[in-house]
Amino acid sequence: MEILKQAQDNDERVDLAALVEAIPYNKFLGIQVDQKGTEITTILPFIQQNIGNPVLPALHGGVIASLLETTAIIQIVYETKGAVLPKPIDLTIDYMRSGRPQDTYARARITKHGRRVMNVHVEAWQEEHTKLIAAAQGHFLIPALDEQN
């Protein structure tokens, strides 16, 4: 992606807020990024459009999965300073609680930084960080270090 390539050429960290803004699906969901030092938290402000169960009501599981995946991708991009977006290989999502109609937060941690494959753990919560609504473990493909230009 152009924005990643530019950051890499200038030997800078990419502006994560601008990156999220440049990805149509993230913009459509309303995902935002909050960065405090090296700690990155994604925010999914509540919007009616993201409801999957209007009776409870609850956020759509797919919206939560999308937030988890995006959070993982952002974390990888930040840590690897790559010029291309990582590609998901697999993602296993555990749903612990229904997503209430309120703001949702997520944070990712890289569990194994391989040469081509990143193993990432992601957690999502709402009011209380200790009460997770969902968590995911996944693998993402990145261009091998020696293949990056």
Add this chain to the structure above:
Amino acid sequence: MDKEQIKERVDLIRDSLIQYVPFIKAIGMEVVDADIGKTWTRVPYADHLVGNPDTGVIHGGVISAVLDNASGVAVRLALEEDQSIATLDLRIDYMKPATPHVDLNAFAHCYKVTKNIAFVRSTAYHDDIDDPIATSVGAFMLAANRAAPPSAEAMQALMSAA
């Protein structure tokens, strides 16, 4: 369930999907066909679903959402009586990127229902199900909210009140 009953259930689920579930409406997902424990769904390609603006490939999250939803519909079509369900877990394997500007199809099969849990496999593809974009396996909790399942009438009343 006989054919007529399946058709009734399919129509009910299709209508409640499209009219009353905001996110499904937002991504344009529709139920194309269905059988006992099986469903075929489609999401037309749209610019707001793109995950990589350089290539126009749709976001992996869209595929997760579609597989999750198709799986849920297959579970509801496998149950003798409609009840509320919740996704417990979902594992998704991404085999290849989706092709830009081509509709996404998903087939889901709920192959086992126990007292509390239903098990589902799903596949996302363009034209050929044997050349998948992604596959998933998931487990769903039955009677998840200990509440009566929302009937089409209840959903309608709820939405018109909102």
